[in-house]
Amino acid sequence: MTDEIAPEITTAPTDDDKLWALLAYIFTPIIPIILLLLEDKKDRPFIKAHNMQALVLGVALWVINFVLSFVLIGLCTSVLTIGLCIYYGVRAYKGEIFEIPVVTNLVKGQGWA
Numbered sequence: 001m002t003d004e005i006a007p008e009i010t011t012a013p014t015d016d017d018k019l020w021a022l023l024a025y026i027f028t029p030i031i032p033i034i035l036l037l038l039e040d041k042k043d044r045p046f047i048k049a050h051n052m053q054a055l056v057l058g059v060a061l062w063v064i065n066f067v068l069s070f071v072l073i074g075l076c077t078s079v080l081t082i083g084l085c086i087y088y089g090v091r092a093y094k095g096e097i098f099e100i101p102v103v104t105n106l107v108k109g110q111g112w113a
Contacts (some may be wrong), residue, residue, distance in 0.1 A: 028058025
């Protein structure tokens, strides 16, 4: 766990926190938007650390997937997108706090996490 990303996390995440973080990555951007509307979830430190990353990553991957689907075979880019989201979701479910290149800097720079 990297303290410079989320220094406010002082306690271990609960199983519920880990599950919501996993779902946020796998079903991005739907679940991150839902988590922003749930008062009891949106302020949990572990969920907050992952939720905005998942939302920004999901939107960016949808845009990239849309653009590349015209150039490349859409199925290929969709499989890569799903695989990447599952990879980050599993890491979050293990209780890790990690940086996603470019996405984490954007989220931290905007003050979203």
